[in-house]
Amino acid sequence: MTAVSGNGSPQAKPLLEVSKVSRHFGHGANVVKAVEDVSFTVGHKEVVSIVGESGSGKSTLARLVLRLLDPTSGTISLDGRDVTALGGKDLREYWRDVQAVFQDPFSAFNQFFTVKRLLQRSQKLLSDSGLSADAANARMAEALGHVGLHSSDVLEKWPHQLSGGQRQRVMIARALMMQPRILVADEATSMLDASLRANVLNVLGDLRRDFDMTVLFITHDIGQACYVSDRLLVMCEGELVEQGPTDDVIFNPQHEYTKKLLADVPKLHENILD
Numbered sequence: 001m002t003a004v005s006g007n008g009s010p011q012a013k014p015l016l017e018v019s020k021v022s023r024h025f026g027h028g029a030n031v032v033k034a035v036e037d038v039s040f041t042v043g044h045k046e047v048v049s050i051v052g053e054s055g056s057g058k059s060t061l062a063r064l065v066l067r068l069l070d071p072t073s074g075t076i077s078l079d080g081r082d083v084t085a086l087g088g089k090d091l092r093e094y095w096r097d098v099q100a101v102f103q104d105p106f107s108a109f110n111q112f113f114t115v116k117r118l119l120q121r122s123q124k125l126l127s128d129s130g131l132s133a134d135a136a137n138a139r140m141a142e143a144l145g146h147v148g149l150h151s152s153d154v155l156e157k158w159p160h161q162l163s164g165g166q167r168q169r170v171m172i173a174r175a176l177m178m179q180p181r182i183l184v185a186d187e188a189t190s191m192l193d194a195s196l197r198a199n200v201l202n203v204l205g206d207l208r209r210d211f212d213m214t215v216l217f218i219t220h221d222i223g224q225a226c227y228v229s230d231r232l233l234v235m236c237e238g239e240l241v242e243q244g245p246t247d248d249v250i251f252n253p254q255h256e257y258t259k260k261l262l263a264d265v266p267k268l269h270e271n272i273l274d
């Protein structure tokens, strides 16, 4: 079957296919249906945003796509291959194809690691997959350059010596080094001030152009989602209540929840960078 991507171009097969995926936490009367029967596809080189308020299930969905969490039911496929039950070596290979950038990246890392040491772990993964040390080094410099950072400026720095925007760009560079097919950015700009946010959003947008990359952008901010995306997926209480090309969703929202989200952003075009 031929699908039509968000930017209107026909494509034979989606890159990512999420089909009837649910994830429940707890049991019986205490069960939380964090994600319930969600289906969507993401085409090659598309930038798609998942948008919704706090608790709507966005991060759970991101973690499911990243295969950091197992679904209660449903399937996830990459390029036609079912990846729902991958483990071991196959899962590690999947993580090369699907990389993540999180909201507060450095909280997950040892504060006593320099940027160089942080990135050396990715270099090692590249070496393990057969890249020479020189090529891995070049890949690192190229990735840093792409996000507007110079190796000599940041490699010897400690996390606390970097601005929020620099940290986030280091994390994007780290993901880029692996040359993933999909970058999942989960609230990757939430902790940044307005000018840095615009900078990181623009970097994310450039990835498609420069690396043929597909981006899944997770945010509570529909303004930012509009700024970067071809298509929007709207989550409410674990369910995907609306999806479509960005302009359609913005100018002709169908679901009451989407209308409410949009009403909270009265001047969308001015609000993105405020």
Ligand SMILES: Nc1ncnc2c1ncn2[C@@H]1O[C@H](COP(=O)(O)OP(=O)(O)OP(=O)(O)O)[C@@H](O)[C@H]1O
Pocket: 025, 026, 032, 033, 034, 052, 053, 054, 055, 056, 057, 058, 059, 060, 061, 220
């Ligand atoms: N490990 C867990 N155990 C129990 N409940 C969980 C767990 N993870 C998430 N939840 C619940 O699932 C629901 C969706 O959470 P999730 O973090 O996916 O939402 P979100 O839209 O990403 O919110 P936020 O933007 O605040 O992170 C919430 O009710 C949350 O409390």
